[in-house]
Amino acid sequence: MAGARCEVSRRLTDWRLGELAFTTELVVSELVTNAIRYGRPPIQLRMIRDSVLICEVSDSSSTAPHMRRARTFDEGGRGLLLVAPFAERWGTRHLPGGKSIWAEIGIPDERA
Numbered sequence: 619m620a621g622a623r624c625e626v627s628r629r630l631t632d633w634r635l636g637e638l639a640f641t642t643e644l645v646v647s648e649l650v651t652n653a654i655r656y657g658r659p660p661i662q663l664r665m666i667r668d669s670v671l672i673c674e675v676s677d678s679s680s681t682a683p684h685m686r687r688a689r690t691f692d693e694g695g696r697g698l699l700l701v702a703p704f705a706e707r708w709g710t711r712h713l714p715g716g717k718s719i720w721a722e723i724g725i726p727d728e729r730a
Contacts, residue, residue, distance in 0.1 A: 622650045622663055626673075633667050638723060641704045642673060645721050648701050649675040652719065656681060670706060670722040678716035 623643045630639050646663065653661045657677030666672040701708055705721035 622646055625663065626665065629665055635667070635671065635725065637726065638671060642671065642723055645701050645704055645723060646673050646675070648698070649673065649719050649721065652698075653677040658716070667725075669725070671725055672720055672722055674718050674720040676713065676716060676718040680712065680717055682710040682712070682717055682719075 623646070626643050626646050627639055630636055630642060642665075646665075650661065650663060653675050657679040660678060662676045664672075664674045664676070666674070698708070701721055704723065706724050708719070708721040711718045711720065
């Protein structure tokens with residue numbers, strides 16, 4: 619998990635989007651954790667800078683996550699509830715060898 623956060627931080631610094639580090643690291647951590655916990659290797663992280671920042675985690679399982687409310691003493695089940703408020707949109711894309719879960723994070727307007 620630390621490796622994914624380091625990669626996010628490095629990439630955002632390269633793209634001069636350091637102000638998105640906290641939000642992006644949180645989103646990526648939750649997506650990667652879900653893939654580790656419920657998916658199957660190989661797990662891949664991809665970040666795409668476009669008009670929004672797209673964070674995508676793929677694995678070889680076809681089981682798609684769903685948002686649910688965890689009960690008070692549940693240790694898991696809150697991942698997508700954390701991702702949803704920080705992402706403009708999120709979703710699942712089924713692939714021939716598994717699935718990809720993606721989240722879009724808004725990029726602040728560049729100020730002159």
